[in-house]
Amino acid sequence: MTLVITVKNVANGATVRMETEPEERIGEIIESAAEYWKKDPGAYVLKKGKTLLSASSTIDESGIIGNDILELIPDPEGGST
């Protein structure tokens, strides 16, 4: 059963609707979204509300349902240079 979710890019507020399957992994959603926006090279994480979603978990295991809004946020890497 296909689920339609919304991924929001917190860097610019843009959103994209994505069709997913319950067995699709969160890691694939993160990669797809990062590539969709051709974001700056870097690492990103996906959250639902106040919870980071585990890359290895599936949509189903993460408790995601149709029309959920997930947020893609950059995972900061700097500090030393």
Place this chain on the structure above:
Amino acid sequence: MLRAGADRFNRMRMIEFLDLDAIHECRCLVVGAGALGNEVVKDLVLSGFRYITLVDHDVISRSNLSRCLFFREKDVGSVKKARAIASRARSIDPDARVRPNISRIQFVDMSDHDIILGCVDNIDARIHINSHARFLSIPYIDGATYGLRGKVQTVLSDGPCLQCAMNRTHVKQMERHFSCSGDDVFVTPIPSDITTTAVIAGMMVREAMKIVSGRSDLCSRDMCYYDGEKGTTELLDVPVDPTCPNHGGD
């Protein structure tokens, strides 16, 4: 009224849960002596931490000067970052002993420390510190910034670790670093300013104070995400990833 001979930590002692004796005795390992490292060491020393090992092999560059309290124009191009911080930190508190270790973290024995504060600028170093800290059961506080955003994650012997929150985009980022330089970690310049750096460093040292005072229960156990553009701080739950190599995965 202030007395001239008052204890320097008089006001801190009024925060009841803080254990100043434990803080004085704690052996801290700070990894990275750049922008975050400067602020973290400053906050550690002002907070009463006295035994600090500071690891960094790099030399001060001019672009460091806008964010690094302990660096001077005359240092550029010749003075090691860790040495500059170590020599000047004692001007804040003569009892502070900051020992520079001019090395990469991959060559440092972390076992002789009570707490680790990560102030590095690449995922490769984070993964190294994260796995060793967990193996050695040493609390690890990781800080990171990107422009006006930043995060702090505290890794204790139970609960999630840094790798639990990573995915393929982290792997790709590491590959980008390696592909630019062959066998070395090449780090592209990352947007950075002192205000965000100071916020993240302050949060890191505050977590250290809680842990060393025996109040790990007060720690931000998961990821504390700071967005300086919006002026928000959000605590995000990080689930333990069963596939994480530090949690029994592959």
